[in-house]
Amino acid sequence: MEGGGGSWRAHLPWGSRQRVVRRIFEVLKRSFPADLTEGLIDLQRVAERLEWRIYSVARDQNEYLQRISLRVLYFSSESPLLLEPRPTQMALPSNELSHRREVDHSDTEEDLLDRDRPRSHKKLCEDDRLSDLPDSMLHHIMSFLSAKEAARTCVLSQRWRLLWTSAPCLDISIDQFGNDRVRFSKFVEHLLQSRAPASLDTFCLHTCALDRACNWIDHAIKHNVRVLEFTEDARWEPLYLDPQCLAFSSEFLTCLKVTNVALDGSVFDPLSRTCPSLETLQLIGSFFEVSEISSNSLKRLDIIGCFFSKDLMIRTPNLISLCLESPQCKCAWFNDPSKTTAAITL
Template sequence: MLNYQSNPLQPVLPPPQLAPVSQEVNQRLSVHCNRCHDPIDVHQSSMPEVHHSRASMLLQQTCMLQETPPNGCLLGQLPPRGQKKLCMVDRLSGLPDEMLHHIISFLSAQEVARTCLLSKRWKELWTSAPCLDIRIDQFGNDRVRFSSFVENLLLFRAPTSLHAFRLHSFAIDRASYWMDHAIKHNVQVLEFAEYMRWEPFYLDPQLMAFKSRYLKRLKLINVTLESNVFEPLNHECQVLEDLLLLRCYLEVPQICSSSLRNLDIIDCSLLTNIVIRTPSLVSLRFRCLQHKCASCSRSSKATALVTLCDLPNAKIIDLSCSGIEVAFGRENPRHPMFGKLTSLSLGEWCLSNNLSGLVCFLRHSPVLEKLTLKLKVEPQDHNGTDEVCLREARSFSSEHLKKVTICCLEGDARTAMLDNMFCANVASLKEIHIRHY
């Protein structure tokens, strides 16, 4: 008999009965013998509910890893057809820790903790789980129960390294401390999301610091980032490769990580001008999720300036957010600023100042193949613009540009001017698409 009172997570865990596997999952866990081709029922209460297809597949495969019995059937003598007999043999627990950790990495943290009730083999296994996925919606947004669970989970967890830590919270100040706990345990993938209908979460520099030699991926949703919190990401996270900021408030003067390869700033509000100096960057996306997102509306009266320094390794750049203006800071005049750029998306800002932003990209992107222009505002006056723009266009040529797509409102007169400009200066151009919102 298990002593449920000795379970360290007893105050926050539900009763020790495991939830039954849903009919869909139960069907996925049906195993067939390779020799006799008869179905083998897996007892529903012998394992926690699994929602991920890969986890289900791994659980099925564990029934096939054992040595075939002498009688020719994988699990021994099967009952005659029409009779039901449950398989009570625990074959899953015989797998090595690494494989079991991989299986439970597809479960939520609450489900991972419940595995301690399966058997003695599983009693301590959950404490060294390398992946923790903690979401407040699984607690009905009950902040008291959720906080109690997370505190106990981290308290009784073994002092081993984390691979991934995903935390979805709702107005809980201790979330900064929980993220710092993951960073101090060498987490490689860190994700934090504040409840989207709530105000942005303030990352407290007194409770956490992005200082890690192991952090590779960081995803932040609905947070306020100040320079004193963000600055360590530039200089003290030397293996950081992927950074995604979604619906965040950014008071960050510069992003200058030497290791960063993918940078996504989506639906964010810039509270100050920003300089992007990331020589290893391969992909840069600075865009909105919708035709006119909330961040563009908030920043329409105070547009932020984004300065791009040399990005020699960038292959994909998306600067279609309409709440920004873009400037260029060239640091190495002997090489093109965007020497490897093949795909480019620009917003309304690129047509200001007689298309200076668009022309600058075309001049310094020698291998550009695909260009997309997302024009979201129809100007009221085009007088004299065509002649000036065509005169500016003569100063560039693009030998590899093959496809141009212009997204605009129906009736936007600028499409004709752009069509003439590209046809007159780009010999390699094969097609120009006009798409209306």
């Protein structure tokens, strides 16, 4: 470490950091194709944020430059992991392509559904028994679909047109958008804005390098979600859960699972005090600047592959199950061992 504390930062020219940001931005443009101006502005922010995180955690200039080089090399690889092949349309005869164009522009949804349909099939559609089921059962069926698939059910019939807007379970993943972060963000924003003012039961969110994820998590919490699962793509840096954008404060939250996030005490401490119903807490591959996990309601605690900047103290008198697999975590556990099943790997 050079000179103690942050002295090396004082000697690092601002222009050097700007060149690093530009280099990261150019590499990201190849890893995250973004043709729209909005997408390019978003990638610029990602590059700035990534540089700032590395700048903040590096112990000296050598480590700063090494981390930057590794990230640039990672994104510059010939087969970037962040690039997922998009399905290509199979070659079709010219007459069939022409027919499809005519269908796309002239036929209504009803025409398309009715085209070349046998009479027996039409009769079955008239007897739509599925749509006669109560909302609760249809919502249960939707719970097995992704949010994108659930939204598409609006074209099935008039009965289904708005049903998806009150679905109590949302499973939203950027994987379903080919890592198109702009299109994914617009979908999530529209999805949440279109929802009826109903409570959420389950909210599962998988993103990649999107700060807006904090706002989406906060939206779920404010709508009384019971089960909250968030995953930041493992191929990216841990997402900082900004306390200015979200607050873990809910009497309804019973299960919280987070993967690849960064949490400090300003977010994590209220979790222990203001979530009286929380029974399951799962922390995977994340970074924490907290010294204590304290909860009277917690029954299951999993800490797997996490890094804690401070020694950790666990105070959970009603804990039944503890799984601790974090080699860099020094932990003090204040519990009655006769009441808890523990699997600890240090």
